[in-house]
Amino acid sequence: MSLDKNLLSKLAVGDKHGEDSPYFDGWKAYDNNPFHPEHNPQGVIQMGLAENQLCSDLIKEWIKANPQASICTAEGIDGFSDIAVFQDYHGLKQFRQAIAAFMEKARGGRVRFEEERVVMSGGATGANETLMFCLADRDDAFLVPTPYYAAFDRDLSWRTGVRIIPVECNSSNNFQVTKQALESAYLNAQETGIKIKGLILANPSNPLGTSLDRETLQTLMDFINDKQIHLVCDEIYAATVFAEPRFISVAEMIQEMDHVNRDLIHIVYSLSKDMGLPGFRVGVVYSYNDSVVTCARRMSSFGLVSSQTQSFLAAMLSDQIFVDNFLKEVSKRVAKRHLIFTEGLKEMGVSCLTSNAGLFVLMDLRQMLKDQTFESEMSLWRIIINKVKINISPGSSFHCSEPGWFRVCFANMDEDTLQIALQRMKHFVLRHRENKKRKSFQENLKLSFSSMTYDEHVRTPTLMSPHSPLVRT
Amino acid sequence: MGILSRKATCITHGQDSSYFLGWEAYEKNPYHEVKNPNGIIQMGLAENQLSFNLIESWLAKNPEAANFEREGQSIFRELALFQDYHGLPSFKNAMADFMSENRGNRVSFDPKKLVLTAGATSANETLMFCLADPGEAFLLPTPYYPGFDRDLKWRTGVEIVPIQCTSANGFRTTKSALEEAYKQAQMLNLKVKGVLITNPSNPLGTTTTRTELNRLLDFVSRKNIHLISDEIYSGTVFTSPGFISVMEVLKEKKLENTDVSKRVHIVYSLSKDLGLPGFRVGVIYSNDDIVVAAATKMSSFGLISSQTQYLLSALLSDKNFTKNYLKENQIRLKNRHNKLVSGLEAVGIECLKSNAGLFCWVDMRHLLRSNTFEAEIELWKKIVYEVKINISPGSSCHCNEPGWFRVCFANMSEETLKVALIRLKMFVDGPSSTTRSQSEHQRLKPLRKMKVSNWVLRLSFQDREPEER
Numbered sequence: 001m002s003l004d005k006n007l008l009s010k011l012a013v014g015d016k017h018g019e020d021s022p023y024f025d026g027w028k029a030y031d032n033n034p035f036h037p038e039h040n041p042q043g044v045i046q047m048g049l050a051e052n053q054l055c056s057d058l059i060k061e062w063i064k065a066n067p068q069a070s071i072c073t074a075e076g077i078d079g080f081s082d083i084a085v086f087q088d089y090h091g092l093k094q095f096r097q098a099i100a101a102f103m104e105k106a107r108g109g110r111v112r113f114e115e116e117r118v119v120m121s122g123g124a125t126g127a128n129e130t131l132m133f134c135l136a137d138r139d140d141a142f143l144v145p146t147p148y149y150a151a152f153d154r155d156l157s158w159r160t161g162v163r164i165i166p167v168e169c170n171s172s173n174n175f176q177v178t179k180q181a182l183e184s185a186y187l188n189a190q191e192t193g194i195k196i197k198g199l200i201l202a203n204p205s206n207p208l209g210t211s212l213d214r215e216t217l218q219t220l221m222d223f224i225n226d227k228q229i230h231l232v233c234d235e236i237y238a239a240t241v242f243a244e245p246r247f248i249s250v251a252e253m254i255q256e257m258d259h260v261n262r263d264l265i266h267i268v269y270s271l272s273k274d275m276g277l278p279g280f281r282v283g284v285v286y287s288y289n290d291s292v293v294t295c296a297r298r299m300s301s302f303g304l305v306s307s308q309t310q311s312f313l314a315a316m317l318s319d320q321i322f323v324d325n326f327l328k329e330v331s332k333r334v335a336k337r338h339l340i341f342t343e344g345l346k347e348m349g350v351s352c353l354t355s356n357a358g359l360f361v362l363m364d365l366r367q368m369l370k371d372q373t374f375e376s377e378m379s380l381w382r383i384i385i386n387k388v389k390i391n392i393s394p395g396s397s398f399h400c401s402e403p404g405w406f407r408v409c410f411a412n413m414d415e416d417t418l419q420i421a422l423q424r425m426k427h428f429v430l431r432h433r434e435n436k437k438r439k440s441f442q443e444n445l446k447l448s449f450s451s452m453t454y455d456e457h458v459r460t461p462t463l464m465s466p467h468s469p470l471v472r473t
Numbered sequence: 474m475g476i477l478s479r480k481a482t483c484i485t486h487g488q489d490s491s492y493f494l495g496w497e498a499y500e501k502n503p504y505h506e507v508k509n510p511n512g513i514i515q516m517g518l519a520e521n522q523l524s525f526n527l528i529e530s531w532l533a534k535n536p537e538a539a540n541f542e543r544e545g546q547s548i549f550r551e552l553a554l555f556q557d558y559h560g561l562p563s564f565k566n567a568m569a570d571f572m573s574e575n576r577g578n579r580v581s582f583d584p585k586k587l588v589l590t591a592g593a594t595s596a597n598e599t600l601m602f603c604l605a606d607p608g609e610a611f612l613l614p615t616p617y618y619p620g621f622d623r624d625l626k627w628r629t630g631v632e633i634v635p636i637q638c639t640s641a642n643g644f645r646t647t648k649s650a651l652e653e654a655y656k657q658a659q660m661l662n663l664k665v666k667g668v669l670i671t672n673p674s675n676p677l678g679t680t681t682t683r684t685e686l687n688r689l690l691d692f693v694s695r696k697n698i699h700l701i702s703d704e705i706y707s708g709t710v711f712t713s714p715g716f717i718s719v720m721e722v723l724k725e726k727k728l729e730n731t732d733v734s735k736r737v738h739i740v741y742s743l744s745k746d747l748g749l750p751g752f753r754v755g756v757i758y759s760n761d762d763i764v765v766a767a768a769t770k771m772s773s774f775g776l777i778s779s780q781t782q783y784l785l786s787a788l789l790s791d792k793n794f795t796k797n798y799l800k801e802n803q804i805r806l807k808n809r810h811n812k813l814v815s816g817l818e819a820v821g822i823e824c825l826k827s828n829a830g831l832f833c834w835v836d837m838r839h840l841l842r843s844n845t846f847e848a849e850i851e852l853w854k855k856i857v858y859e860v861k862i863n864i865s866p867g868s869s870c871h872c873n874e875p876g877w878f879r880v881c882f883a884n885m886s887e888e889t890l891k892v893a894l895i896r897l898k899m900f901v902d903g904p905s906s907t908t909r910s911q912s913e914h915q916r917l918k919p920l921r922k923m924k925v926s927n928w929v930l931r932l933s934f935q936d937r938e939p940e941e942r
Contacts, residue, residue, distance in 0.1 A: 007666070007697070007736065012603040012767035019770060056550045063541065063549065072532045072539030072784060080532070081525040085884075087592075087750040122591055122775035123556075129774055133628055134481045138607075159602055159628075159771070197476070228476065263476070272556075279555040279779030281591075295481040299628070302595045303775035307751030308784065 011159060018153045026381070026391040035389070037416065045421045048391040050206065050359045051412035052240070052276035054333040055326065059275070062322050069315035071308060079311065086307040089300045091120050095310040098317035099284060103269060105323055106239040111251040113286065119296045120310075121283035122303025124236050124270035125155050128200070130285055130303075131266055132160040134295045135230050136197040141165045142232075143185055143199040145177040147362075147398035147405070149206045149234075156200065165189050165196065168401045171364075174353060175208055177201070179219050186227065198230030198264075199223070204237040204247070207362050207398045207407035209355030213245045217253050225260045232266045239274035239327055242335035243356040254288065262288040271313070273359060274330060280309045334359065334411060337418070341410045344422040348429045359411040363392070366404030368432055377403040388428045390421055480628060495853075495863040504861070506888060514893045517863040519675065519831045520884035521709070521748035523805040527798050528747070531788060538787035541780075548783075555779040558772050560589040564786035568756060571789045572741055574799065575707045580720040582758060588768040589782070590755035591775030593705050593742035594624050597669075599775075600738060600757060601629040603767045604699050610634050610663035611701075612654045614646045616834075616870035616877070618675045625669070634658040634665070637873050640836075643825065644677055646670070646685050651692050667699030667736070668692065673706040673716065676870050676879035677834045678810075678827030680710055686722040690733060699736045708746030708799055710829040711807035735761040743785065745831060746802070752781045806831070806883060809890070813882040816894035820901040831883040835864075838876030840901070849875040860900045862893050 026048050035043035068075040071083045086092060096115040103113050121127035136142065138161030144152060145167045156162055167185040169175040182199070189196050199220065204211040212220075224231040233250040241247040254265055267286040272278035282305050285296045317323060334357075342352050342361060352361040369376040374396050381394040384406075395405035410418060495517045504512035532539060541549040555561065562584070569582040590596040605611065607630025613621060614636040625631055636654040638644040651668070658665045668689060672681040681689075693700045702719040710716040723734050739758040744750035754777055757768050789795060813833055814824050825834040841848040846868050853866040856878075867877035882890060 007604075007699070008761075008763055008767075009603055009606050011606075012763055017767075017770045051554055053550065053554065056553055059553070060547060060549050067540075070539050073536065074533060077529055077532060080529055081522065084525065084528075084749045084751050085520055085522060087744070087753070122595075122773075126774045134478055135476070137478050137480075140478075154770075154773070159774075230476070277553045279553050281556070281776050281778050289477075291477055291481060295477070298623075301592075301623070302598055302628075303591045304753050306753050306778035306781040308781050309778040312780070 016154075016158050018151070018158075021150075021397065026385050026393065029385045030391045033389075035417065035420075037420075041420075042389065044385065044389045044391055045417060045424070046391050046412065047409045047421060048393045048407075049412050050273065050407075050409050051278065052273055052330070052334075052359050053412050053414075054276070054337065055330055056276055058322075058326050058329060059277075059316070062316055062319070066315060066319075069312050071311055083307045083311045086310075087304065089120070089297055089304060091118070091300075091305065092307065092310045092314055094314035094318065095305075098314045099269075099282075101320075102317045102323060103238075103284075103286070105327055106274060107247065107249045107251065111249060111255065113251070117286050117288070117293050119285040119287070119293060120300045120303070120305045121285050121296070123272060123278070123281045123283040124234060124268050125151070125283065126281075126300075126303035127268040127270065127283040127285045128152070128155040128232070128234065129158075129160060130296050130299045131200075131232050131268065131287075131292075132156050132162045133299060134292050135232075135266075136160065136162045139163060139195075140197045141189060141194045142230075143167050143182065143189075143196060145169050145181070145201050147175065147207055147395055147400035149202060150393070150397045150399075152200075162197075163194065165194065166399055167199075170401055171353070171405075174210070175205075176216055177220070179223060182220075182223050196227070196229055198232060200232040200234065202234040202236065203250070204235075204241060204357035206237065206358060207360060207393065207395075207400075208353060209358035209361055210353070211241050211245060211247050211357045214248055214253075217248055217250065218257065221250070221253055221257050221260050224264055228261065228264065230264045230266065232268060234268040236268065236270045236273050237358050238269070239330050240334050240359060241357040242331040242338065245356065247357070263292075264289070266292060275326075280313070281305060282309065282313065337410045337415075340415070341408075341418060341422070344419075345425070348426045349433075350425070350429060353405075360407050360409040362395075363406045363408050364404065365406055366402070368429075369404050372403055374403045381406070384428070388424050390424060495857055495865065498857050499863045502861075504889065504892075506886075506892075511861065513857065513861045513863050514889060514896070515863050515884065516881045516893060517865045517879075518884050519745065519879075519881050520750065521745055521802070521806075521831050522884050523809065524748060524798065524802045527794075527801060528788070531791065531794050535787060535791075538784050541783070552779045552783055555782075556776060558589075558769055558776060560587070560777070561779065561782040561786055563790065564777075564782040565589070567786045567789035568741075570792075571795055572707075572756075572758070574792075574795055575746070576716065576718050576721060580718060580724055582720075586758055586760060586765055588757040588759070588765055588772055589777050590757060590768075590772050591753040591777060592744060592750070592755040593703065593740050594620065594755065595753075595772075595775040596740045596742070596755040596757045597621070597624045597701075597703065598627075598629060599768050599771045600701055600740065600764075601625050601631045602771060603764050604701075604738075605629070605631045605666040607631065608663070609666045610658050610661075612636050612651070612658065612665060612668045614638050614644075614650070614670060614674075616644070616676050616867055616872035618671060619865070619869045619871075621669075631666075632658075632661075632663050634661070634663060635871055635873075636668070640825075640874055640877075643679070644674075644834075645682070646688065648688055648692070651688070655696065665696065665698055667701060669701040669703065671703040671705070672719070673704075673710060673829035675706065675830060676832060676865065676867075677825055678830030678832055679825065679834075680714060680716050680829050681719075682714070683717055683722065686717060686719055687726070690719070690722060690726070690728070690737075693736060694733045697736075699738065701738045701740060703740040705740065705742045706745050706830050707741070708802065709806055709831060711803040711810060712828045714828060716829070735759075738764065747798075749785075752785070753777060754781065754785065809882045809887075812887070812890060813880065813894075816890075817880075817897070820894075820898045822897075822901070825877075832879050832881040835878045835880050836876065837878055838874070841876050844875055846875045852876075853878070856900070860896050862896060 030044045030046050033043045035045045067073040070076045071080045096118040100113040100115040141163040143165050167181050265288045269284040271282040287293050351364045393407040499513045499515045502512045504514045565584040565587050569584040572582050610632040636650050741756040743754040823836045865879040
């Protein structure tokens with residue numbers, strides 16, 4: 001039951017939230033038929049969700065051992081009323097301190113974060129939107145290297161009216177962003193009268209699973225400093241880095257590159273990936289620009305972290321021993337999963353972009369495309385969802401400029417399920433290879449008979465099988 | 474800095490207003506009965522601290538909710554991962570039931586039409602994003618909650634046009650005031666998209682009458698615009714005439730399932746009724762599918778922590794608890810309200826007759842030097858910095874008559890309220906009387922001996938004894 005659409009806002013009736021895209025069909029397929037090892041072993045396996053389910057046991061253990069961390073238990077109830085009324089948008093001091101300390105540890109203690117600059121937000125989703133509201137006006141633009149996290153379209157643009165200008169990266173250099181690509185995108189925008197306010201990217205990258213090396217970071221910092229535009233670094237996957245190059249935060253670069261204007265540097269963080277706590281909605285805006293800190297803090301009223309959650313996390317993240325062990329385990333377990341999955345894919349001849357972070361890999365299925373188009377990518381994707389019964393994310397949903405790349409998540413299920421997924425993939429890949437061989441055999445057959453009168457029989461479906469009579473003759 | 478957005482550099486967030494300055498003064502010098510008895514008493518904060526013990530004792534009896542457990546099983550992982558913007562079903566069901574209970578079960582709420590948001594702050598902003606484009610306007614009766622200037626306007630670009638209400642009729646919304654506001658908007662070239670009321674009202678503490686609600690529904694119906702009813706204080710109604718929700722009136726007028734009903738939206742929260750503002754629990758309720766769908770997507774920017782959803786779903790599903798809580802809470806609020814009102818009456822200060830809320834709308838017009846807003850601010854500064862009580866001046870609530878102040882009564886202990894009343898009495902009796910009778914002096918002496926009365930030394934009375942200056 002709904003009204004005359006003129007009575008609502010353009011935001012409400014439009015589709016700029018991006019949720020009508022085919023990307024979500026995979027989710028629907030999963031929701032309609034979710035895999036379960038006992039109840040629904042033929043169901044769709046969810047590999048389109050970048051969740052970290054690898055370390056919840058560590059947190060559960062800590063909770064059991066620390067009942068005083070909850071304001072609801074007998075041990076912690078004395079704090080209940082003070083916490084329940086606490087809605088100060090500065091956030092609980094202990095919480096801010098604990099978050100700053102955690103962020104430092106996730107960067108190997110190589111940087112210092114000031115707790116006064118830690119500003120809360122409704123997850124990284126809220127943090128990214130808030131920064132857009134602070135740094136850009138409607139119709140201003142931000143550069144974003146492709147491929148990028150699908151929901152940036154919603155988070156950065158929807159309600160803010162800020163435009164996204166993609167900076168194309170391609171597989172020829174493993175999708176690394178180059179100075180040339182940046183300059184080119186910047187110039188094109190200028191020529192069409194679009195005002196670029198900054199550059200935003202995720203480091204480590206989603207969907208690439210790679211972290212930026214020092215040279216690239218220097219290039220980026222010099223670029224934004226030269227143009228005097230903002231740099232927003234979404235470091236939400238910081239602690240998932242498990243191999244070289246080690247994680248280098250923009251916070252570290254600032255220390256080295258003191259000619260760069262700090263007022264242009266902003267970090268987004270969250271506990272959703274590193275700690276696997278997306279439900280707790282813990283986002284952080286960390287800016288080196290005082291005005292942005294003030295503004296973002298005022299805006300945080302629209303998405304404060306529940307004081308119950310702040311209080312709980314303040315206790316847990318202040319536990320140095322727990323945090324040190326946790327961070328160590330995260331990268332160890334992610335590394336293990338990554339290895340199992342990439343080795344499994346390698347065995348069937350499927351390669352992935354070399355990666356050292358993230359909860360996913362970017363799988364290279366270009367060879368399996370009928371032709372190098374996005375239509376073919378979508379066809380292949382639908383087969384994988386509907387026939388192979390695995391939900392993965394097509395590169396086009398990440399605005400990848402080349403068809404054939406798919407993001408596959410590996411940290412949101414148990415190892416057995418991962419093995420089942422690998423089996424299904426193997427079965428599919430091998431069969432696909434066979435079919436391809438047959439097809440090309442058929443093509444060759446056509447070619448070798450081309451000088452003869454074309455026999456209609458050659459084209460019947462029974463020729464699909466290599467054991468058909470015509471092959472033997 | 475030219476490199477920031479206009480939103481970052483403008484002051485539409487309203488946080489430089491007097492409302493917030495009073496807060497700052499309090500933050501710098503907060504009253505504490507032992508550690509800082511000369512500090513500023515906070516009466517500018519509409520918080521409900523009267524009924525925590527009821528929640529605390531429920532928690533003591535229900536450890537599972539606290540421990541991420543359900544029927545003996547740990548559900549920590551499920552909760553940690555739960556970020557579905559449709560919200561925890563058990564929580565939405567419990568909220569829908571609770572909202573219904575708050576309205577004496579005279580109306581029922583469909584959980585599918587509920588959208589969860591990070592507090593009413595986020596709910597109100599989200600509704601603006603859904604119902605209006607930048608540059609369009611909503612009409613609001615004055616006086617209104619100062620935070621609306623930020624919540625409704627700041628990032629949305631929506632304008633507020635006031636519906637002027639006056640003390641002549643107890644600040645009720647009249648038909649002519651509605652028409653006047655609408656005309657005013659048109660003159661300013663602003664397209665009016667709706668009316669937003671707060672029922673019960675902040676800062677008045679009064680519930681909207683059936684007549685007013687009918688009048689509002691007729692108005693929005695004729696103009697083909699929306700009506701938002703922020704019912705955040707619905708559980709604080711402590712005496713007659715009782716709370717009537719706009720949803721009830723729609724039902725009475727048999728307007729459910731009509732176009733008008735699709736344009737009526739409710740905002741709710743647990744920040745006032747349950748006294749849990751820290752938990753950031755807000756709700757939008759709408760009969761329009763598109764609004765529900767759009768608002769649900771927007772809630773991604775401010776979801777409720779799953780940990781909190783789970784705890785509250787258990788709390789609110791306990792009907793014994795909710796029934797007892799609502800009743801007891803109202804009794805305590807009534808008590809406090811009466812104490813403040815009679816304490817003020819004793820010093821010749823009247824309040825607007827009210828039946829709800831966590832505050833009184835206090836008439837200090839007779840204490841103004843002149844009938845101007847300058848005089849109001851002058852009086853307010855005295856009260857904050859000399860009497861050391863933070864209250865909210867009517868001008869910060871966009872009241873069009875100087876001299877009214879909102880004074881909160883539910884966010885401190887009874888003893889603190891007494892101290893505040895004593896201070897006010899001293900203030901009223903002091904500077905307003907040019908001579909001081911001996912008997913008054915005598916009454917003051919025992920007070921000076923009390924530890925809490927050290928503040929007396931700070932007051933700038935002309936005839937204070939030398940050693941007190």
